[in-house]
Amino acid sequence: MALLDAFFGNHREGRSPESEAAIAWAVERVEPMLKWAGGYPDRYRKPVAHALDYARALAARVPGPLVIGAESYVTDPLVHALFASPDKLCLAVDASRAMKAFFQAHPDAAEVYAMVAVRRMAKARFGLEMDGEILRRDVRQEVVYFTDHTVAEPGLTEAEARQRIARGLFESLIGHVAKRIEARKQGKQALEQERDELLGRLRTATAEQRGELEQTLQSTLARLAESVASLDLGRYPEDFDAVLLEPEKYLFLEQTEINLDSMGIIRQPEAAGSNEVVFCDLIGRDRRRWTVTLIYCDHVKNRGSITDRLANAQRWLGL
Known part of the structure; x- marks a missing residue:
């Protein structure tokens, strides 16, 4: 892992020690005996270099960073959609092994960039809606909601976080x-x-x-x-x-635009309270989707303050 970190942090073109380290890591991950099977490392330079470039390009396309705080919770439809309650983000941070390791390595960090990945789901239900001055019952609605909130690949800077995302994508391809x-x-x-x-x-x-x-x-x-x-x-x-050499068959990003209201109900674009929210999905060969974005949190030394600020925003919204 340290070899791969070195490569992503110090990439240079050509047969640099860092590029050789990336090849060594990939071959070791798949089958260590390949180092003695002939053609190593030259046989692996082209595919590994292509995958590394693809991983970096994909990481650069992950949207964000979203600023996580009371103001963005109120004003940014994407933040509000991803974190339906003020506790969601803090619970995800506390449950993240990557974030725990980050705080152990950087106990004095005042801010952090990280990738949030969630499962986007939709369900049909019957609810109440106003039609002019008439309250209609049992109106069919489709609600978008999110599960499995995961915070990963934290960094002190956006560049560092994106390097870590690229490394994770490359590891997935080798997998x-x-x-x-x-x-x-x-x-x-x-x-x-x-x-x-x-x-x-x-x-x-x-x-x-x-x-x-x-x-x-x-x-x-x-x-x-x-x-x-x-x-x-x-x-x-x-x-x-x-x-x-064809990594796009195994890992790619796809954008989806959905018009939502503040309750996560899908609306027509012209409907009152409707906001277009653009979701970016990371899709693997198994077709499973993770909605991903980069986030930025300040005041992480006192994560309770994030909860307080989001709770204030929720009370302000009357939720």
């Missing part, structure tokens, strides 16, 4: 390389189990059953041979290429 190989290993184990079961059935098979079982066994053995060949260390660089 996808490892997952491709692990999936093949699991496939090999499944085929070995299938082979053993077929051999067991052949031992007790009747003459009529043997023909079909032997044919199935030959097919299984052929697939097993292909699986074994795919796990040759010489094939692993292909996995680096597949993920790191």
Whole structure:
């Protein structure tokens, strides 16, 4: 991890010690034996460099920083949407391992930048609405809400926080390389189990059953041979290429505009109290979405003051 921190903090083009460290970390994460399998480190320079550039560009596109405080809670629809209650942010900060480590490393820090990631959800409900001077009941509404508030990648400056976000994105891409190989290993184990079961059935098979079982066994053995060949260390660089040269297939950002009122209800753009809120979603290969943004908090030495300020804002709004 320290090697990767050094790379993101001191990037220089070419075969610098930092770029070599990034390659070393990536290969160590996937399969340490690749260092002795031939082609190391030259074979990995192009895919690793491409993934690093992509991670930096993606981190730069994360919106923010949002200033978290009483004023922004009142005036910024995105802050109000993400943190439905004053305690949400402070609870997320207190639960974050990354933030705990940050405060331990920087006990005198007066401010912090960090990435907030949340799950954006929507649900239908029936509620009350005014139609002119008429109060209508059981009006169908769609409400946007957020769960799994996570605060990660803190830094003393915006630049440091974005470096940490880029590092995390790069680590995620390398994780996808490892997952491709692990999936093949699991496939090999499944085929070995299938082979053993077929051999067991052949031992007790009747003459009529043997023909079909032997044919199935030959097919299984052929697939097993292909699986074994795919796990040759010489094939692993292909996995680096597949993920790191096309990282947009595995990790990308997408913006969604939604018009919301102060209660999180989806409204038409022309409706009274409607505000357009732009959400930025980080999407992985599994299609799961995390709504992400960079935040800025001051007075973090006394995090209780944040709670007090947000509570005052909530009372001011009458929530």
